[in-house]
Amino acid sequence: MSRVVVTGMGVIAPVGQTTHQFFDALVSATSGISPVGPHIVPGAHPFVAGQIAFDSSVYWPPHKAAQLDRATQFALVAAQQAIADASLELDEEASLRAGVYWGTGLGGATTIEESYRSLFATEAGRIRPTSVVMGMNNGAAAHVSIANGLRGPLLNVSTACSSSAAGIGEAFRAIQAGYADVIVAGGSEALITFGNLRAWDAMGALAHADPIDGRRSCKPFALDRTGLVLGEGAGALVLERSDRATRRGARIYAELVGYGNASDAVGISKPDANGQVRAIRAALADAQLAPDAIGYISAHGTATKVGDAVETAAIKEVFGSHAATVCVSSTKAVHGHLMGATGAVELIACLMALGAGIVPPTAHLDRPDPALDLDFVPNEARRIGLRAVMSNSFGFGGMNAVLIARHFDA
Amino acid sequence: MVTLLAIKEVAAKHFGGEPESIDENAPVTELGIDSLGFLEFLFELEDRFGLSIPQDSVAGVKTLGELATVIDGLLAVAHPPAS
Numbered sequence: 235m236s237r238v239v240v241t242g243m244g245v246i247a248p249v250g251q252t253t254h255q256f257f258d259a260l261v262s263a264t265s266g267i268s269p270v271g272p273h274i275v276p277g278a279h280p281f282v283a284g285q286i287a288f289d290s291s292v293y294w295p296p297h298k299a300a301q302l303d304r305a306t307q308f309a310l311v312a313a314q315q316a317i318a319d320a321s322l323e324l325d326e327e328a329s330l331r332a333g334v335y336w337g338t339g340l341g342g343a344t345t346i347e348e349s350y351r352s353l354f355a356t357e358a359g360r361i362r363p364t365s366v367v368m369g370m371n372n373g374a375a376a377h378v379s380i381a382n383g384l385r386g387p388l389l390n391v392s393t394a395c396s397s398s399a400a401g402i403g404e405a406f407r408a409i410q411a412g413y414a415d416v417i418v419a420g421g422s423e424a425l426i427t428f429g430n431l432r433a434w435d436a437m438g439a440l441a442h443a444d445p446i447d448g449r450r451s452c453k454p455f456a457l458d459r460t461g462l463v464l465g466e467g468a469g470a471l472v473l474e475r476s477d478r479a480t481r482r483g484a485r486i487y488a489e490l491v492g493y494g495n496a497s498d499a500v501g502i503s504k505p506d507a508n509g510q511v512r513a514i515r516a517a518l519a520d521a522q523l524a525p526d527a528i529g530y531i532s533a534h535g536t537a538t539k540v541g542d543a544v545e546t547a548a549i550k551e552v553f554g555s556h557a558a559t560v561c562v563s564s565t566k567a568v569h570g571h572l573m574g575a576t577g578a579v580e581l582i583a584c585l586m587a588l589g590a591g592i593v594p595p596t597a598h599l600d601r602p603d604p605a606l607d608l609d610f611v612p613n614e615a616r617r618i619g620l621r622a623v624m625s626n627s628f629g630f631g632g633m634n635a636v637l638i639a640r641h642f643d644a
Numbered sequence: 645m646v647t648l649l650a651i652k653e654v655a656a657k658h659f660g661g662e663p664e665s666i667d668e669n670a671p672v673t674e675l676g677i678d679s680l681g682f683l684e685f686l687f688e689l690e691d692r693f694g695l696s697i698p699q700d701s702v703a704g705v706k707t708l709g710e711l712a713t714v715i716d717g718l719l720a721v722a723h724p725p726a727s
Contacts, residue, residue: 297660301684360690363683 235410239642241484242322242472243582244315244420246308248284248465248569252315256579257586260594261615265449265568267463275428281435282448283426284465284570301364302377303342308468308575309374309422310381316418316470317382320484324383324416333386333414334379335405337397337421339574339629340430341371347427374422378470386414392574394629395534397421398469399577403493403635405473415478420470420578434464437503441537450598452571454535454564455542455610457603462536465570469578471585480644488585489642491622492521498632505541505628510548513634517624518552521638526556528638529620530593532580533610534628535564536571545626546606561618563611567597577627581637584623588639592617647693647719648712654692655708658685668709675708689715695722 243253248266250256259266270281290299290307299307324332340346349365352358367373372390379388387408391401398421405419434440441461444451452463479486494516498509518525534545542564550557565583572579587593592615599612622640629635652663659675666675672682686697689711695718705711 295660297658300658301681360687363687364680367680 236412237476238406238409238473238490239476239479240471240487240490240585240639241474241479242316242318242320243487243585244312244319244470245467245579245582246286246288246311247467247572247579248286251286253582253586257583257590257594259568260565260583261592263568263595263597263613265597267449267451267568267570269443269448270426270431274426275431280443281431282443282451282463283431284463284572285426286466301368303345303368303373304424305338305342305344305422306368306374306377308424308466309336309378309470312420312422312468312470313378313382313418316420316472320472320474322416322472328415329383329385331386331414332384332416333388333405333408334375334384335389335391335401335408335417335419336375336378337391337399337401337574337577338371338374339392339394339397339423340425342369342373343425343430344427345369347429378418382418384418386417393633393635394631395571395573396577396627396629396633396635397574399581399625399627399635399637400495400633402471402473402578402581403495403637406490406493409473409475415475417473418470419473420468421575422468423573423575424466425573426464426466431464439538440464452537452567453598454533454537454567454596455546455603455606456599457601459537459539459542461538462566463570465566465572467569467572467579468575469582471578471582476642486642488588488639490637490639492517492523492638494518494520494636496634498634500632503630505544506632507544507548507551509632509634510545510626510628511551513636514548514552514624514626517636517638521622521640523622523638525553527622528560528624529618530584530587530623531560531562532584532623532625533562533564534626535566535596537564537566541628542606545628546608549608557608559609561593561611561616562608563594563596565594567599577625577635577637580627581625581639584625585639588620588623588641591619647716648709650692651689651708651712651715654688655685658688666708668712669707671706672708693719695719
């Protein structure tokens with residue numbers, strides 16, 4: 235089987251619009267959570283979210299941007315960064331072996347909401363003819379393919395919060411098995427809309443806005459955690475067959491070595507440790523690594539009461555005595571939960587941690603929960619030599635995807 | 645003429661460029677407008693003119709000049725001049 239390396243990365247997130255801005259913010263625990271503005275939710279309301287101050291005119295003239303859902307815009311920006319970062323140049327033949335594997339939860343959520351609002355809630359009752367192609371779940375994947383001439387296999391994965399992790403894992407397998415030489419893999423999400431905020435709030439999943447400092451509303455693994463904070467953005471990675479990458483002299487960030495995918499098959503919203511344990515074990519087996527090889531786990535860590543407790547139990551079960559020493563952090567504290575994009579964005583955080591030898595902290599962790607007894611790297615980044623890193627992504631529906639990467643040795 | 649100028653303004657906003665540089669006699673495909681883009685363009689024109697533009701009425705339209713003629717006809721029916 236071919237080995238698979240990462241040769242390019244791109245990110246647009248509430249804490250940064252380049253990989254370096256992003257990682258610097260994670261390391262310094264600088265929050266990108268802010269109150270949701272009146273243009274999204276009118277009147278007095280409690281909502282905070284990880285929002286991107288995004289100026290589409292930097293990338294497209296207004297008439298072009300108007301044809302791209304916000305999530306697709308994020309996808310294109312992240313993919314372009316990753317491709318440029320990889321110095322990827324594909325001739326006609328190579329483009330046939332270069333694919334796109336993309337993850338998203340809701341796809342063109344902004345388009346769908348605006349279209350139906352126009353149809354149902356305006357006197358004219360009209361709907362834009364581009365509603366279908368801008369709103370469809372695979373819109374971002376299609377645009378990444380079109381914009382970059384990637385004509386190999388294309389897969390759009392939608393498994394809620396594990397979408398992009400599963401997409402990256404499937405891309406890894408596709409290259410291993412010889413179906414492609416290069417895959418731009420990642421995910422995008424832009425669902426901070428009035429309807430989505432209200433829907434998430436209605437199910438009781440959202441964090442209460444911190445009354446003193448809204449930027450500190452997301453508190454993974456803390457005793458005073460109250461729920462998740464929605465975020466938006468995109469992450470993209472160029473995955474490449476290792477011999478192709480070394481032959482062309484590409485810079486290699488890391489080797490992707492393990493992917494585990496397992497379903498809880500228990501509940502639609504309540505997570506289950508058993509499914510998570512099986513996904514983590516599958517990833518370790520795939521990587522042929524023992525638990526003690528993993529120095530850092532980027533936790534799913536959404537900051538819900540149940541979610542953080544179940545993930546802690548799963549890590550303890552798999553890691554045994556090593557659970558006490560492995561660094562575990564959730565960067566969602568500062569960027570929020572990017573849903574379908576979160577697996578890609580957090581894998582990038584992992585790879586940058588691996589490269590720099592710096593573990594980003596779990597921010598806003600001033601009051602530890604005594605029932606959650608792992609090393610959550612509270613508030614302060616830690617310098618540590620890392621051999622291998624793991625990224626957990628667990629989605630509604632009990633859909634668990636786990637990725638492992640390590641330094642590449644030719 | 646007023647109709648054509650308004651169409652060119654919407655076309656420029658929708659497809660880029662300047663209204664005065666758009667040739668009303670050029671096939672719309674030369675303006676970089678595909679079939680879905682044309683539907684979206686008609687949607688905006690409906691807003692602009694306060695009209696419903698049935699797709700049948702523009703089925704044979706090849707240029708923006710021809711489109712202006714169709715819209716003028718629809719406007720005359722929708723808002724007949726006072727006799």
